[in-house]
Amino acid sequence: MKKKCIAWLLIIYGIFLFFTCKHTDKQEEEAPIFLLDSTYVSVNIVASHLDVPWEITSGPDDEIWFTEQSGKVNKIDAKSGHIKTLLTLPNLYRERTAGLLGMVTHPNMSETPYVFIAYSARKSDQVHVSRVVRYTYETDTLVHPLTILEYPAWKGHFGARVAIAPDGKLIIATGDGAQNENAQNLASPNGKILRFNIDGSIPSDNPFPNNAVWAWGLRNPQGLVFSPKGILYNSDHGDATDDEVNIIQRGGNYGWPKIAGYVDSQEERLFAQDSILAPPLHAWTPTIAPAGLAYYASAEIPEWKNTLLLATLKGNSLYALPLNKEGTKADTVYHFFERTFGRIRAVYASPDGTVYMATSNRDWNPNGFAEENDDRILQIKKVDKSISTANLVLKAKIASNTKEMRSEGEILYTNYCASCHKPNGRGLTGTYPSLLHNKVVEGETAEFIRLILHGKNEMPSFSFLNDKDLAIVLSYVRKKFASKGKQISKDDIKKERVNH
Ligand code: HEC
Structure with missing residues (x-):
């Protein structure tokens, strides 16, 4: 009787551990x-x-x-x-x-x-x-x-x-x-x-x-x-x-x-x-x-x-x-x-x-x-x-002393993209694609947005950014690194979020 009790307790404890561990793992994965x-x-x-x-x-x-x-x-x-x-x-x-x-x-x-x-x-x-x-x-x-x-x-x-x-x-x-x-x-x-x-x-x-x-x-x-x-x-x-x-x-x-x-x-x-x-x-x-x-x-x-x-x-x-x-x-x-x-x-x-x-x-x-x-x-x-x-x-750290005024797009890009695609957008050969005249950046707006929302392989998902910030950073990337492609609006982002 006693043994059975202990066995049950262990099982319940095991289930508890399973759920709590899973929970924290997930949180750690998600929080940048x-x-x-x-x-x-x-x-x-x-x-x-x-x-x-x-x-x-x-x-x-x-x-x-x-x-x-x-x-x-x-x-x-x-x-x-x-x-x-x-x-x-x-x-x-x-x-x-x-x-x-x-x-x-x-x-x-x-x-x-x-x-x-x-x-x-x-x-x-x-x-x-x-x-x-x-x-x-x-x-x-x-x-x-x-x-x-x-x-x-x-x-x-x-x-x-x-x-x-x-x-x-x-x-x-x-x-x-x-x-x-x-x-x-x-x-x-x-x-x-x-x-x-x-x-x-x-x-x-x-x-x-x-x-x-x-x-x-x-x-x-x-x-x-x-x-x-x-x-x-x-x-x-x-x-x-x-x-x-x-x-x-x-x-x-x-x-x-x-x-x-x-x-x-x-x-x-x-x-x-x-x-x-x-x-x-x-x-x-x-x-x-x-x-x-x-x-x-x-x-x-x-x-x-x-x-x-x-x-x-x-x-x-x-x-x-x-x-x-x-x-x-x-x-x-x-x-x-x-x-x-x-x-x-x-x-x-x-x-x-x-x-x-x-x-x-x-x-x-x-x-x-x-x-x-x-x-x-x-x-x-x-x-x-x-x-x-x-x-x-x-x-987390950007700029310093300088009085230069930077655009919101540049700041967002520096915060979220430059670590991989580099400040000049050229990326790292074989690892991080260059964004200069990139097919995705110049291509169909919806596809560009979907990539950023969902990520791909080593490219993280940025769905945690709000619609406005996403619109600003993607428009910045297009304007800065592509020779064609229209500016991206908050509504464009919203549409892709809903479609998903
Ligand atoms: C942790 C590194 C990392 C960060 C941060 C990152 N990317 Fe990427 N990005 C990648 C990798 C790796 C790929 C290639 C994915 C693949 O095709 O497997 C990629 C692909 C892309 C592509 C498609 C290029 C192509 O030719 O396929 C675009 C566009 C892009 N990233 C834009 C961005 C933007 C905009 C940001 C910031 C909001 C960003 N990335 C942040 C690593 C990163």
């Missing part, structure tokens, strides 16, 4: 692996269908905590993937860029279980305010709100991020409220870096007595992070030009609205003469809409060690700015996952070397990248090199 420089990483979805995830950080017990602009503070159980909502804000004011934004957990939560959030609220029908509030974490909930800062919400440029300094002070980055004059006005909390004690009082060693202002002259900062050395970095949205990443110095003036980016016009030079001005670490024109910032300290992904990771919205990618040893210079910029996941709002580098980033494809200003399961939190994790032989490997 990305190559950074020399490190292979997987990009896994840890949360989907979110309402504009705005901040990612970690809580106690290695959990990932995140905010949604809709007013929720959530955490993800790393093991089960289960999401638990810790707080839903009442009276939230959400409009375009207003809502629940930045969040930081205290680095020593076991003794100081504090969580700080930045959001906008409806005080009455007419009055909207922005706030930074401290909550106390008690088993799976946030309680005892203490308002540290309340200031006018104005009408735009809400910022906002929060960080805890190595000396335990609370640092807040605020937007100018779309009221230019705020940023240079030391009596206004808008357009500033502010510094508080965690009980909400003003530290006695701030640059101006009884004033929370630590630095000023900012427009709409959406990135704020300390390196382990204690350097404070921030990102700031420029106007039509000059998005910036800055090193924030005590008492520094970052120039807005008098100076955008570097001091490079006569008017800016005049203003700079009698101001203490801190130049940006890096500035971008055309603009990239920079958002979250993370400092990568781990050795897990060697090419990112001592690098700032910057989430970009308009840039539709994760930028990497490798720093010099002192952390004071970042001359080169690399773009990762360009136009692969769409707009990126938040990035978090966890101490174990795993990186998390949040898409922002369903925010107030989407640009056509939204996937059915957006918005998502994606986990970038190193994988063993051997896995690369069994998977489709995509190059």
Whole structure:
């Protein structure tokens, strides 16, 4: 009797193993692996269908905590993937860029279980305010709100991020409220870096007595992070030009609205003469809409060690700015996952070397990248090199420093095709066919599309790309490498998908 039982158990266990193994094998086969420089990483979805995830950080017990602009503070159980909502804000004011934004957990939560959030609220029908509030974490909930800062919400440029300094002070980055004059006005909390004690009082060693202002002259900062050395970095949205990443110095003036980016016009030079001005670490024109910032300290992904990771919205990618040893210079910029996941709002580098980033494809200003399961939190994790032989490997890194503007088609081609068919389209004799004046590329549209959708032998299937991206990349290939053949539309792609 006993033996029979054990035999049955073994059989059931066997069936269980069969199905679970099969399942993971299949997943690994399907999910593309990305190559950074020399490190292979997987990009896994840890949360989907979110309402504009705005901040990612970690809580106690290695959990990932995140905010949604809709007013929720959530955490993800790393093991089960289960999401638990810790707080839903009442009276939230959400409009375009207003809502629940930045969040930081205290680095020593076991003794100081504090969580700080930045959001906008409806005080009455007419009055909207922005706030930074401290909550106390008690088993799976946030309680005892203490308002540290309340200031006018104005009408735009809400910022906002929060960080805890190595000396335990609370640092807040605020937007100018779309009221230019705020940023240079030391009596206004808008357009500033502010510094508080965690009980909400003003530290006695701030640059101006009884004033929370630590630095000023900012427009709409959406990135704020300390390196382990204690350097404070921030990102700031420029106007039509000059998005910036800055090193924030005590008492520094970052120039807005008098100076955008570097001091490079006569008017800016005049203003700079009698101001203490801190130049940006890096500035971008055309603009990239920079958002979250993370400092990568781990050795897990060697090419990112001592690098700032910057989430970009308009840039539709994760930028990497490798720093010099002192952390004071970042001359080169690399773009990762360009136009692969769409707009990126938040990035978090966890101490174990795993990186998390949040898409922002369903925010107030989407640009056509939204996937059915957006918005998502994606986990970038190193994988063993051997896995690369069994998977489709995509190059995650493109371009660098250059100001050259590349077309969407070229970017997609570089991301998805150039690893085999080579940037010049000539392929590799005997292995990867040349696309120059290729019969398939110049031939019947439907056949060309079918090949890309279904793949053939060593040629992978690209059915995971959406219709728009496929139309763009195939049109690019035709235009660039063929002497004849019409442009391919989204509908052409859709027709072939349906026909299949
Ligand atoms: C992993 C390598 C690889 C990648 C990436 C790849 N291809 Fe290919 N491609 C191949 C191979 C191998 C063939 C030949 C297949 C066969 O006929 O057996 C091929 C064939 C083709 C052909 C048909 C050429 C002919 O003469 O038969 C076209 C067109 C093509 N690829 C376009 C693309 C485009 C566009 C992309 C990007 C969206 C792409 N390929 C990405 C490996 C690749």
